[in-house]
Amino acid sequence: MTDLDKHRVESLIEGELTWDEMRNDVLPDPKDPDRFEKTREVLQDRVDWDDPILVPLNDHLYVVGTDDGRVVRAECGEDLCEVDENWKRSCEVFVREDAEEFEELYEEYMHVDPDWAFELREWYCPECYELIDVDAVPVGYPVIKPFDPDIDTFYEEWQGRPAPDRESTETAAD
Numbered sequence: 458m459t460d461l462d463k464h465r466v467e468s469l470i471e472g473e474l475t476w477d478e479m480r481n482d483v484l485p486d487p488k489d490p491d492r493f494e495k496t497r498e499v500l501q502d503r504v505d506w507d508d509p510i511l512v513p514l515n516d517h518l519y520v521v522g523t524d525d526g527r528v529v530r531a532e533c534g535e536d537l538c539e540v541d542e543n544w545k546r547s548c549e550v551f552v553r554e555d556a557e558e559f560e561e562l563y564e565e566y567m568h569v570d571p572d573w574a575f576e577l578r579e580w581y582c583p584e585c586y587e588l589i590d591v592d593a594v595p596v597g598y599p600v601i602k603p604f605d606p607d608i609d610t611f612y613e614e615w616q617g618r619p620a621p622d623r624e625s626t627e628t629a630a631d
Contacts, residue, residue, distance in 0.1 A: 465482065470499055608620050
């Protein structure tokens with residue numbers, strides 16, 4: 458087992474590790490038991506707010522514990538919604554649906570044929586306009602969030618402790 462220090466986890470998140478470093482230091486199983494906590498600390502250090510990141514949803518989106526509950530928050534600090542709601546409904550969206558728009562990203566003939574009723578939906582933070590997610594879907598496909606993390610089960614059964622936003626509540630109740 459290879460324990461990654463916080464600096465190596467930060468390099469992993471930044472995409473700075475070589476393939477050999479990934480293959481030898483990051484991918485081997487079993488993982489070091491505190492890797493998630495190190496990752497969470499690195500992510501927490503990168504944001505300008507103090508509420509605890511519970512789980513990352515993607516590179517710029519997190520579930521965060523607040524005094525009022527759990528929210529989905531963009532990296533810039535914008536709260537999009539409660540954790541059980543569809544965060545995409547709070548975002549700005551740009552829909553690419555014709556050849557000209559596809560060719561801003563792909564070379565000619567390297568994208569899907571627009572006659573196939575296909576679109577790319579780009580989801581942006583309404584505050585800072587950071588690209589948060591992209592969906593490649595048929596026209597008319599419903600707006601679906603990728604998944605609902607079971608945060609309590611993850612922390613209690615996989616991490617062996619309460620989620621950070623529950624620790625202070627449970628300590629106060631004891």
